């Protein structure tokens with residue numbers, strides 16, 4: 684993780700980064716009981732904008748609801764969230780592209796594992812936007828670790844504790860000389876990467892696992908699906924077999940920290956002709972513009 688910029692929102696105010704700490708006896712630390720989201724803030728023509736901020740807030744609310752963190756809905760609404768982002772960005776004035784990580788921590792020390800009615804602290808910090816996967820073509824490995832199913836720890840909720848699953852799979856991929864993992868579910872169907880959604884192209888059709896395939900309902904996934912439909916590309920959301928990735932014409936991934944980046948190899952099989960394909964490239968361009976300058980969809984929130 685990159686270093687937080689100097690001012691961090693913690694609880695109800697901005698504090699120096701070193702002062703934004705959660706206790707060792709908190710449920711956030713003991714049980715991984717925090718939920719979060721990460722969104723980008725870009726600067727173009729002197730204006731800073733956040734991408735799909737309302738959607739990020741809604742997903743954070745939904746993560747809380749799934750896990751049972753009920754105080755967030757009582758204490759926070761979108762107006763407060765947006766005002767806090769504005770205050771945080773105003774205090775740090777980032778000069779380049781940054782990510783903002785907003786978390787809801789369960790800070791109560793508990794004698795046991797429960798959540799309903801527990802006290803929360805919200806934190807938000809800014810860090811430099813460094814991609815987590817190569818942007819010019821990555822190599823993926825099917826993971827020996829299975830994706831956590833919806834009836835164990837739901838991937839739909841962005842809960843910190845669940846990221847142990849991603850850590851295991853990503854570390855295994857790196858140790859094996861790959862850039863990232865492909866998570867499969869218990870039936871061998873493709874889910875996602877450690878922190879990105881996956882797409883493939885076959886015969887001109889864009890295919891991605893549907894939202895009930897134990898994936899995070901990624902905001903960049905939704906964005907690319909919208910842009911593809913607008914460009915007249917046929918889109919299918921359905922279960923995907925691992926071997927479909929082996930014979931795909933194109934494979935790419937999406938995510939806030941992953942961008943919309945091409946995959947050139949899966950388990951030692953070269954994807955297509957070994958170069959980023961035309962649909963991946965076109966959608967990467969459209970995605971890049973939608974995050975920064977093209978506000979045809981009302982996805983950009985001005986912060987200054």
Ligand code: PMP
Nearest residue numbers: 878879880899901902903938939
């Ligand atoms: N899946 C997982 C497991 C993730 O952590 C992320 C990153 N947030 C994504 C997918 C991509 O989601 P988004 O497009 O909202 O960043």
